[in-house]
Amino acid sequence: MKFSLKISLVFGAVSFLTCCKDDFLDRTPLANISDAQYWKSANDLKLYTNGYYNDIRLLPSLADWFQTGIYGLDADLGSDNMIKSTYNSDLNGESVLPASNTNGKWDWTTLRGINYFMDNYRKVTDNATLVNPYVGETLFFRALFYFDKLKTFGDLPWINAPLTTTDSLILQAPRLSRSVIADSIIHDLDRAIALLPGKAAAEPSRINKEIAMLLQSRVALYEGSWEKYHQNTPFGVNGQDGTRFFQKAANAAEGLMKLNTYAIENTGAANGYQRLFNQVDYSNSSEVMFWRKFDLSAGITHHWYLFIPLALDRGVTKSLVDDYLCTDGKPASVSALYKGDNTLNDLKANRDPRLAQTVYFPGDAITTNRPNGQPDAIFQFPDLTSSANVPTGYVLRKGTNTEYFQQSGMGNSTSTQALIYFRYAEALLNFAEAKAELGTLTQGDLDQSINVLRKRVQMPDLRLSSIVTDPKWLFPDLSPLLNEIRRERRVELACEGFRHDDIFRWAAAGKLIRGWQPKGARLAQWGSLFSPETLGKYPVDANGYITPYQKVAALSNGFQFKVNRDYLSPIPTDQLVLNPNLKPNNPNWD
Template sequence: MKPKQIIYIYTILGLLAISSCKKDGLLNQAPPTSLTEASYWHTPSDLQNYMNNLYGKDNIFPHYRNYGSLGIYSVDDNSDNMTPQSLDSRLSGQLTINNSSYADWANIRDVNYFLANYSKVSGAAGDIAPYVGEAYFFRAMLYFQAVQNVGGVPFITKALNVDEITALNAPRLPRNVVVDSILNDLNRAITNLPAKGKAQTQRLYKEYAQGFKARVCLFEGTWEKYHAGDAFGVSGQNGANYLQMAADAANTVISSGVYQLDNVGVSNGYFNLFNQTDYTSSKEVMFWGAYNQQAGITTYWQNYYQFGSGGTNSDGLSKSLVDDYLCTDGKPISLSPLYKGNDSLAHQLKNRDPRLRQSVFLYGDTVISNIPGGSPLKLFTYPGLVSGTPCTTGFQIRKGLNTDYFQDSHNGPGGTDGVIYMRYAEILLIYAEARAELGLITQGDVDITINKLRDRVKMPHLNIASISTDPNWLFPSLSPVINEVRRERRIELACEGYRLNDVLRWAAAPTVIVGKSPLGAKANQFLTVIPAIKIGSNLFVNADGYIAPYGNVSSMTSGYQFNVNRDYLLPIPVQETVVNPAIKQNPGW
């Protein structure tokens, strides 16, 4: 079979997979296979159907629907925020080169194919533009994922045939050149996409693309700043231009007046932000994915809970994360007289930033409510530490829990809490961080960003003129305001999947990963309620009595061995360097 015939068949198969979805629920539809090549490029509906296929792909907007997933609330397993059952291979320096592609070339080709053909469609410009904007957004998103994974890549803008040897053998471009191309695509997306109020439900829109642009610029700006001079940086660049663009893009979103924080000043408002089945009316959630029991797209979060001897559980928050939450007087635990110490969960969670209490289970918390037949509530009694799938640290995650009996996958086909892809809170944090990194942050900036987040949970405001020196700051070589901005980001976005990329872009592995062993709560508090605990046999502790999840793992004797000369980027698969010799391997691999 000739190469062009192979490509033609590939294209037909791609078109046959395109869904003709309803305008709502795009991220939870199972696509029918009723389209053919001949039916394409005639009307704007053809463009909509083509783009629906991309919306439905889990590798673009993931649903985290695999059994054993906590949804977005387990993505931080790869960081110092949470501790998974199994040792993370990247943090432990045990990554190996595999054959997984370093970029999603199939979906990039699908987008490029669309961009090469959409102009054949007849229709009003206003009916065509939104789908063009979606295509540019998707290409930007796919290339940004590649940059985060491996750095610079070839930036291909056409649907290549396998006989286009020159293009197929293109070398990797410098990462900043790729990012500039990503931003060009995002600018085209912003131009073509409708404003939020005019967009169809759960379709891309202008303000979200602006927020995504802010995310990209903050990532690359801080990457260039903190990797300047090392093997992963960009020669001659310090990231300032991207940081300014991040601040500008975030400010555009803030100034639009489209968004505000949900549940400000409401009891348990932070907790209740993360357990909704429908975010359509949310003023804060900028983009989200719906689940659908009929389509078999559900979440399994509630497979992981513990109430006495019943249920099971999963990954725990790290002591490092728990210790970073301030006390209710706005001071860190190292300075606040309100801190009650570490002898029990009740003490550790008392008088702390309410976001901690709303993210971690404590005795008496409702686990399952509205049980049919008038049965009593299921209440949390203690973290499962030695049975089933144990909680690794004793700090059992509560964030993301929906207590509704009918959302519990033990009692039905699975939960349908929406998956959040971007919150307005992130935009506020991007603006504050970009301004701080530029050395331009003012109290006014803090008041419209960080202090808005603190108002939601009734925490004292951050006053940048009177920041007390915290002896436990994670980044003592940096300014007090950058330390506090980073703390706020860690707390507000905890367990939502941001932390690893933050550590990577800050070049912070030597500070927070290398040589560190994750710890949990004090073990002694659980001995009387969990008689099955055998210290040194089924539960391990460090010299101070804190749970040491990897205390029996020989490779962790000296803590995580993240390789700072290699592990900031993933390796390029060997097969890809063989097929295209112009693709050079990443440093250290």
């Protein structure tokens, strides 16, 4: 079947639009236009590339029922930052080899459309300055597509030509080393960066040069870490240690930083960190680089805020809250300022302000501007009786917009809180980590990266000369500097969906997940507020910490992540039959 019958078949119908400006909601998708009528002007290219922004396989809307945008991903994907009341079976080694592509992971439809553009855009005779941005966008989205596949499957076929018959190349192509695939992704991004306009010249709501630079630093840091930390495992890459990718990550992030087109915002402002994540419009943000807009008048909404204040079956873990430093810059394990965790107020005292802007504590607003003069709803303690369930006792605050209208003021699906895809803080963290991995990080580098983030919340600088030893470092076999950079990344990006990828690229599931029995708050602090029957639903350990999975037989010894198998997903068996060149399957899936 020829792929070129109708241009509109490239991406199909979707119900959400991605944007950074109101005018994006008016972005016209392709109608049913034949090839003979198409590829005439740069506007044709614009109409075609609109499909990328509308493709939720590239830019998920995270707006389905029970979803909470990016703020539930640490629980949904599986990490040590958040959990759900039902344990993540993938982290427990319970995944099975699929017979077919029922989960959609081995889906190449989007790539087909991208490569079709790359094969046809040269037919347009308009000036290159009009054409180049759309070519750059297409290369960016091909990189984004392949990066997701790289994280999922590792070695892959590299397909950069259009498919003239259904899956013909996929049915024959061999898998190339993940290192080669990463090189190809980075090459696409090099080309995209050269073709895309910078922020100032780019059309609002579209991918620009800086966003491509951030994605490149993300890809390179991921692959560099993977190749270094998976050495001598079934997932390692022969002859590679990640160094060249670390250098590329550092260069891409530093190049973005030197452009000075984005900056950390709300520095020193009260609740400035928390406010960054609850806006409906980021058009004027200096930090949020790319985001999805929702619009009630267009019927493009979600219902996150019916759920975030209720926890919706998700809870922040003790592991995460323990990682926040005290306000003297020292770990809680050694700081004289640490007040313990017998109560939420004790836990909050003298801690990095990002903790209190990530987790709910007594006195925080839940719902404001309620109708008919009703007082604001204020958090005092978790509702352990709620059907939504709070599995750890720690309720996520980050990402909460307290406005009544944004929660349930007009019904169940009226929230228009924007969805963040890329923000500048990640570039600073990528830069610092890559330089530390290379052994070239200086105090000056820290001052323009980690310490910029700390200044937002008025935390002490990280100083190379005075890193305080933490007996509870998660990675005691690594340098103090890398431990603190990883801590900073965890804290700054908490509950934004990064932690799963970080654990996997660091080959850290054996340390952080396998054998881990998640814990939450001390239950006794609410002993007088709930009935014995309610409290009995929350198992505790010998120290009184909520231990949600204590009575789950499958987790009697903690999570049983299979470190020699579960870092990569398997290719469905029917695909191996269709294309024997894909064999062997990923390690220990045969």
